[in-house]
Amino acid sequence: MRGEAVRREAGGDKRDEAKASLGDIPLSLYLHFPWCVRKCPYCDFNSHAVRGDIEEDRYVDALIRDLDYELAVAPLASRLSPPVGSIFAGGGTPSLFSGRAIGRVLEAMAARLPFAPDIEITLEANPGTADAGNFREYRAAGVNRLSIGVQSLDDVQLKRLGRIHGREEAIAAYRTARDAGFDNINLDLMFALPQQTPDEALADLRAACALAPEHLSYYQLTLEPNTEFAAHPPVLPDDEAAWTMQLAGQALLAEQGYAQYEVSAYASAGRQCRHNRNYWEFGDYLGIGAGAHGKLSGAGGIVRRARHKHPRSYLEGAGGAAAIQEERTVAASELPFEFAMNTLRLNQGFSLAEFERRTGLRATVLDAALNQARKKGLIEEEGGHIRASVFGRAHLNALLREFLE
Incomplete structure (x- = not known):
């Protein structure tokens, strides 16, 4: 149900505006x-x-x-x-x-x-x-x-x-x-x-x-x-x-x-x-070389790719699809956790506006997670900006679990 809610929230003009950026x-x-x-x-x-x-x-x-x-x-x-x-x-x-x-x-x-x-x-x-x-x-x-x-x-x-x-x-x-x-x-x-x-x-x-x-x-x-x-x-x-x-x-x-x-x-x-x-700010990156991972955002969503880890396999396939071990488009239901897992490592945290720009989702998909984290004292908020509290940084895994639910 949580994944379906994310997919519903991801629709509409708001997502189109986010994709444009x-x-x-x-x-x-x-x-x-x-x-x-x-x-x-x-x-x-x-x-x-x-x-x-x-x-x-x-x-x-x-x-x-x-x-x-x-x-x-x-x-x-x-x-x-x-x-x-x-x-x-x-x-x-x-x-x-x-x-x-x-x-x-x-x-x-x-x-x-x-x-x-x-x-x-x-x-x-x-x-x-x-x-x-x-x-x-x-x-x-x-x-x-x-x-x-x-x-x-x-x-x-x-x-x-x-x-x-x-x-x-x-x-x-x-x-x-x-x-x-x-x-x-x-x-x-x-x-x-x-x-x-x-x-x-x-x-x-x-x-x-x-x-x-x-x-x-x-x-x-x-x-x-x-x-x-x-x-x-x-x-x-x-x-x-x-x-x-x-x-x-x-x-x-x-x-x-x-x-x-x-x-x-x-x-x-x-x-x-x-x-x-x-x-950590959920930017994009090209990953080149044996075992390298990349993340790229496009109109079709966020795509993650990984190269073959072993040097021999990589050398034999480099320059073609044979070098790619895994490629997947990140499901909308996974994005809140992926974004939080990176940005909440930073002391400064993230803004809700940046969440929308980087994921193409509406910030309202975070409401349930933020409410639970707020009740437990794991986050601090100010003007649409979210960061882990001192208690939250000491219990970062517990904080991230709220976004995994």
């Missing part, structure tokens, strides 16, 4: 590089340990063919008018690829898509694969933001996490990035690590802050299905200790001038990650 939805580009030196025991991303040499040129050629195919058949082919505002090269370990290869990719993308004048281009880098020459070439190719996966600056924890680098390598990679001209750097850091105490977690975070990156992604280690840690769980801090770490970490980050704008994202002034914000 779909061409204004921001557009980003995600590029996936699937190889790593070694698969970390906690990692559930689409990454594969390198066996032999990476065929850089072959993979770059596949990415270019894949984008050509996407632009030819994507439901948004007629509305790719907004310039691409951000590009994110993730993995895996994109920094396994040479500066020349990354330059080829970006040059090909720029020849096929309009780029915003101030486009943000992020590349993920592993401290264990940092190379000064490559970093300089990345910067020269147009990469203007690095995301370095340090995960910890404690040698004991890095060994427990199966990382291929140590504390000194992580610090050296950061300094190498600075020397190469990067003035916008994110550090990934985790807490609630195996046998970690709250004091140790805070010391780890303090060491990361001392480097003065522009952005920090600070998140709790969780045991994900189909990982080595899931099969052989390490001893992790209990929930109370993890909550203590989170609160102490948030206080330290605020003290150091990092404003929290999303569940696990903290930035100095003007340095929020535009690419990730576009995800």
Whole structure:
């Protein structure tokens, strides 16, 4: 019945007006590089340990063919008018690829898509694969933001996490990035690590802050299905200790001038990650590469597509439909939950007007969910703007369930 109600509410002139504005939805580009030196025991991303040499040129050629195919058949082919505002090269370990290869990719993308004048281009880098020459070439190719996966600056924890680098390598990679001209750097850091105490977690975070990156992604280690840690769980801090770490970490980050704008994202002034914000604000994005996901809005609805995860399957199919593992149009009944699942991660939340623009649905379809969330103290409202309350952010899954009903 709930789905039928959403479909009824989605009809009429209001939806037609919302569809007319779909061409204004921001557009980003995600590029996936699937190889790593070694698969970390906690990692559930689409990454594969390198066996032999990476065929850089072959993979770059596949990415270019894949984008050509996407632009030819994507439901948004007629509305790719907004310039691409951000590009994110993730993995895996994109920094396994040479500066020349990354330059080829970006040059090909720029020849096929309009780029915003101030486009943000992020590349993920592993401290264990940092190379000064490559970093300089990345910067020269147009990469203007690095995301370095340090995960910890404690040698004991890095060994427990199966990382291929140590504390000194992580610090050296950061300094190498600075020397190469990067003035916008994110550090990934985790807490609630195996046998970690709250004091140790805070010391780890303090060491990361001392480097003065522009952005920090600070998140709790969780045991994900189909990982080595899931099969052989390490001893992790209990929930109370993890909550203590989170609160102490948030206080330290605020003290150091990092404003929290999303569940696990903290930035100095003007340095929020535009690419990730576009995800959380329910923007559109092209997904290119092995296992990449994309979301595109068009007159026929919102279409999600996913590429084959395994590099071999992807390489064989890139440039045609054979590279696509899944394609589906998101049902109107699913959109309230999908929208809330993203936007309520942001401290600022969302406006009802933006919900209508991004989904093509009337905001009244949210009435039941908002009423229940309001009664439970999970949300705050002001002038048609909805955001999670402090209590709601601490119980985000409970809040999101209201939109799943």
